[in-house]
Structures are given as C-alpha cells and as structure tokens.
Amino acid sequence: MMLDAISPLGHPVGQSVPMELFPNCNVLERSDLGAVLCVATDAGTKFSKALSKVVGCPMPEEHGAYTTQENRRALWLSPRSWIVLCDLNEEQKLVEAVTAAHPDHAVLATRFSDALGWISLQGETAEGLLRQGSFLSFVAGGFPVGHAKRTLIAGIPAVVLREAETSWLVGLERSRTRYFSEWLAGLTESFGEPK
Incomplete structure (x- = not known):
C-alpha cells in the first residue's frame, strides 16, 4: 500500500492551491515550499x-x-x-x-515542511485581513517589507514574512493550519461589516 502525502488542508503536496476566499486578496496554500x-x-x-x-x-x-x-x-x-x-x-x-x-x-x-503549513496572502487587503487577528507591528512605520517575525495571529503562533507591499507569507503549525484557514474564511475585507 502506498500512502500519498497531503498538505495540511488536504491537497497534494508540492502545489500552490488557491483558496478563493476574497475578491481583492489572493489566498493560497503553499505546500510547494x-x-x-x-x-x-x-x-x-x-x-x-x-x-x-x-x-x-x-x-x-x-x-x-x-x-x-x-x-x-x-x-x-x-x-x-x-x-x-x-x-x-x-x-x-x-x-x-x-x-x-x-x-x-x-x-x-x-x-520542517511537515511541521508547518504556509498560507500566502496577496492583494491590497491582505494586511488588513491579518490585522484583524494580530498587532503586526508596534513600530511607527509598520511592518517593513523584507522582514519576518514570530507572533500570534488569531491566537495561533505564526511566522510572518512580508515579501512585498501587498504580499504576505504566514507559516503555522501543521495542526493549526486548518483552524487558521477557517478563521480567515470568516473574515470580511470590509473590516467589521458583515459579508
């Protein structure tokens, strides 16, 4: 019997899979990392x-x-x-x-790829979505591009990278990746208004 490796969200390993959650933010599960x-x-x-x-x-x-x-x-x-x-x-x-x-x-x-699940957020509203679950930075200028940090998002320990002005990569413990994706799916891009 052969077992196939699957990502934390149940997709084949080695792919970048769109999650289709928001019109103004591309969210991808990155099991290709x-x-x-x-x-x-x-x-x-x-x-x-x-x-x-x-x-x-x-x-x-x-x-x-x-x-x-x-x-x-x-x-x-x-x-x-x-x-x-x-x-x-x-x-x-x-x-x-x-x-x-x-x-x-x-x-x-x-x-360490089996230990972490990676979620990519790309778009104008990506930072606002992440801010609904965390203080991304206490620095006056905000979280700079090209930086990474460990923090909590929605109460989940995470590693966050700001790859570009509107591009973020979030690494989460494998067992909490599904919870994070469900939390993310419950957010709204209008920040506080119901979907």
Whole structure:
C-alpha cells in the first residue's frame, strides 16, 4: 500500500492551491515550499557564517530582515535557530549538507515542511485581513517589507514574512493550519461589516 502525502488542508503536496476566499486578496496554500530548521548548540553567531556557505544563503544574526539568495530565504527564529525556505525537492539535500558540515552535531538540521503549513496572502487587503487577528507591528512605520517575525495571529503562533507591499507569507503549525484557514474564511475585507 502506498500512502500519498497531503498538505495540511488536504491537497497534494508540492502545489500552490488557491483558496478563493476574497475578491481583492489572493489566498493560497503553499505546500510547494520546503523548509529546513537549523538549530545550533551554542550562540548562532558562532555558526552563521559557515552555515551561510553550506545552505547557500546568508543566515541572519538577529531578528528582523530575512535574507534571500536565488530561491532560498533564511529567517532568524531565535539566537540559535533559523528556518531556511527552499524548493521542496531541495529540502533533504540541505539537511544532508548541514549534517555533513557539522559531524559533531554542533548544528542540527531537520526537514520542517511537515511541521508547518504556509498560507500566502496577496492583494491590497491582505494586511488588513491579518490585522484583524494580530498587532503586526508596534513600530511607527509598520511592518517593513523584507522582514519576518514570530507572533500570534488569531491566537495561533505564526511566522510572518512580508515579501512585498501587498504580499504576505504566514507559516503555522501543521495542526493549526486548518483552524487558521477557517478563521480567515470568516473574515470580511470590509473590516467589521458583515459579508
């Protein structure tokens, strides 16, 4: 018997599936993204430069801006951990490369796409939709493009990336992705008025 992998919302893995929720905001489930969690046994700054060479993307050394190189993005999670977003088919290669570069297990890498569900929101109303469940930023200028942070949205722990002015990517624990999508479906683009 063969089991087929499915996304947190029940779609085949490896696809970007539209959710058809709002006329002015494209919402997609992104199971086409691979994710590798890298955790260091000591301060991440001791490993970030060497790890950057291994994963092919500069590793951020503090919270805030995420880094990109080619088709990879690296997000700072904590002083000792990062998430590297990549093509789904590159996930295992990255894990193996990090393991080979650190045979002493000073940095551990694990496939993380099974742990997180990714939802993309693109459109003029995307920020307003997310704000209905969270304070995205307390900074006077708002949440800057090219930055990422950990926060709660609708009471759910999430990793949020602002990819462009009207483009957001939200990573959620797999078990809470369906709840988040149901919460999102209950929102209105008119912010407070019934649908």
